[in-house]
Amino acid sequence: MFDTLKTVAATSLLALSSNAAFAETKVEFWHSFSGNSGEVLDGIVADFEAANPDINIDAQHIGNYNDIVTKLQAAIPARRAPDAVIMEVTRYGLFADRGVLTDLTDYLEADPLKDELFDFAREVGVYDGKNFIVPFNSSTPVLYVNTAIFADADMEDVPALTTFDEILSAAQQVQAKLGDQGISGIAAPGQFARWGLIMANESDLIDSVSGEILIDAPNTIEAYEWMASLVHEHGVASVDGVTKENNGRDAFLAGKVGMMMNSTGNYRRSKTALGDDLLVLPMPCNKTCAAPIGGAGIGILSTSAPEVKDAAYKFISYAAGAGSNAKWFAGTGYMPINKHTKDQPVAEEALKGEPGITVAIEQLSVARGRPRPPVVTWMRASEYDMWQAMALGQHDVAQTLKDFASQTRAEEARTN
Template sequence: MKLRLSALALSLVAAGAMAKPVQVELWHNQTGDDEVVLQNLITDFNTANGDIEVKATYNGSYADIITKLQASIPARRNPEMAVLEVTQYGVFAEAGVLNDLNGYYAENKAFTEELQPFALEIGNYKDGNYVMPFNSSTPLMYVNKALLEEAGYEDMPAMTSFDEILDVAKTVQNELGADNVYGINTPSQFTRFGLVMQNGGDWVDPVTNKSGLADEATIEAFQWMGDLYHKHGVASAESVTDEKLVKQHFSSGRVAIHFDSTGNLGDYKRLLGDDLVVLPMPCTAECRVPIGGAGVGMMANVSDEKKAASWQFMQYLASANQSATWFQHTGYMPVNKNALDVESSKQLLAENPDFGAAMDQLPVAQGRARPPAMAWIRAQEQGIWESIALGQQDADKALKAFNRRVESRL
């Protein structure tokens, strides 16, 4: 009998040694230093949780991930988790291929209460909640102080309205334009959302899902943005058509004023150092900024065991210490309220007050509409925007025509 028990014990030990951790995969869009930080977080998680192994795979841009998911889900080759842009996950929620997170939030109330209000709001779609925010951002106004000083400004000028911003851009252009310097970059798509909201408009109302593209406030904001290039000549043609190139122009000291995501704050700080000034978005008509970036969605067609492992990892990413690490190294918004109470976060904000500008916008940050049509709207808007900014048609005519198409989609 003793021999049999020993053999049984040995077989159980052997089986335990052979047991593999639950493997789950995350598709993401992070590159460069941000991808390094993400991979380090995953390595720490895997080390601390021997029964789970998370693998992170880069799968291109937000649009690339959507396209690849649409192809992989019917073939059941999809990952357990995917980073999904916060206005474009609705197409998957509508199709029932994302797992509703409401039950997880209800079962983990202590964790849920730690999350920023926007962190829960942007995952809501109809009666479910489908993404947990990860690389969350708001737009900011970045200024190259050195260029303003060269243009004659001894102190930072007020830039809280469209007129004030344009005046500064014109001054820089007049003084430094001969040196291949521009006063401002035309806004990227994300910051076009922000400047429209600041002016009291909306692309699509996030509550009613009704188009606001024909509203006077929206049209006025688009016209001001487009006029920067074709009317006032304070921005380059590249800033209209190439969002990646304009980031390089600002970070290399060729542009004085630049609207961009908080997610690029760390990079700009490293490249421009003390010449960088970070300001909140101008409260032209009201103080309101969009939440950008993405959240992590869990696929519905995976096993319960993999869902449990995925949720454990998602909680980890949104916990105070990990949220603090991500915020400190990237500039993305901390999704956990307690992340700012971590000692290293306090030290960072004390030593680099520029990071505080993004935090100051947290109370006025809100999600954007996310019906399935938003992916189409965003793709089509780029062409509409270029036609306005290049002077091919005015914003009133272009947006009212676009609005009719959008309403048919919504």
């Protein structure tokens, strides 16, 4: 019975692969970009296919980063994982660790792209000394300011916004002057910004070098206390953005919030919404200047056939190349990952008269990669509930973080 099955499987595999030799190679590719950036990505895919007529990239928008992790994990036992997948830079470690992703080190070593990538960008793809994803979109949180709201709140000249105190007092001024018009001082920080603020307070959630869990470190607790106080103590951030991250951003884009800390991936959209009223500043430097590098890279599934892997890598390399990256950067606001991107005409055009983007790029000098052991996937999925409980004043911050830290340590011991 089993032998028969094996024979059937082997024959059909043979048939498949011999077919593939004649027909085009199809690469199923899962990604997280819709709307405007989805269109830019589709353009890059189309360009690639035009240049490589024997390869067909079946690009599918799956959802956000969380959705991709979820769908991918669910797809493994069903054996219907794609060939290539976008993975957020802190959440692919689990998949690399479990052997789901292909080790791309040899591919990258043989690829001139290796030297074109910025160090920070190449570094995000390394887990356990090996390259598992090639960067595609890179971002860092920045501080977006609606200068029209600031002006209405008697801050024609935007004050210094580098420490937590300065940000709080500006938010309080907006809230005091304009609160009764339904305008709030600041958007509750999303998870990416929260991580940035923890770094700016000279701490981290997990140490990127030693892997030590720092969720209950004093500076982390202090940062969370400050973030939570924006919502429940000072009332300068609407709780709407606590329960659903996007609400804070939507309110900022709708001109109802004075400030927002969010990914550079939101730049193009914010610019469209606010026009010249938009000011982009670096993230605060409370105890130190530091910001996380976010974004995602593309990995290849270890279950794919060798020629599919080759084709997928070709695409990945193309997508990170200067030409594609320039289109991507110009069309979205995600940062350049390729040293030659800025020399491309589209990129030069986009950089002109866009000081906002320059701010983000300059911030890269203090930006750091974040750790990516398997437990991070669990930690990030669980952090939302902890944040809600703290921001809504349901639980004491220090106690919540102590509990969360010990849960994370237990989970780490169990899964790593």
